[in-house]
Amino acid sequence: MRTLFPKDKHMTKLQRFPAYYITFMYLGSTALLLYYVWPFIFNLDARLLITWAIVQFLGMFGINICYHHLVTHKSYTTNAFWKIVLCYVGGLATQSSPNNWSLVHLTHHRYTDTDRDPHSPNLDNPVLGVLRAALPLFMSITISDSKVNLMAKKSFDDPIFRFFDMTHMLWFWLTHGAVYFFLGWEWFLLLSVFPVALVHFGETAINCFHFDLERHDSESDRFWWIWNILIIGAGNHKLHHDTPRDYKTDWPIDLFIDRIKT
């Protein structure tokens, strides 16, 4: 079974490629963001509101609704149309293919905050910990975990998920390339670079902090729902670990899943 983990000695260079690719895309979008996009933020460019909608679209629909709950946890089933639409959106966030993302996340659930958690930030060196929470090149795991592979088998057998495993990079480059070609460099920065970098940052934040927003009821947490939207509906991460197949823990994405599930 193919995975993106870079530190397994049995992997070929070709199998390691996704880890290099995603790390490159993360660092590349961050560099472009810091160098080119910062003035748009500083000047409160009104177009950033549209950008923000794209961030939510990629994060909530592509990652949490699709990669996380549909592909990985199989929290619900839906028809082929929604599978195709959601997998396409997931690929635009350049956080790997559906099944590779699923393997990493299933391993994270199985070995949460242990040495075998692929993106736990809990290392003696906190800088290395954050790097491991962020970049696939620093994640570590073996590919021989039979239980994880068994849990992932159903999604590997799904022809639509497999199709997007093979083609997600193509859709990513066609879509973001079209943004550049038809709308120009500034819109490319706003509609492609900024959202891609922010969704990566959001996932890194979730990996680092394991939010559990709704369990707090103090005054300072009355804005929890805003934070929850900012982190793509994953604010109940600890509760989610107790009941991983219950998408109802993740507001507001549960409202959309209720409408598309079959």
Ligand SMILES: [Zn+2]
């Ligand atoms: Zn999960």
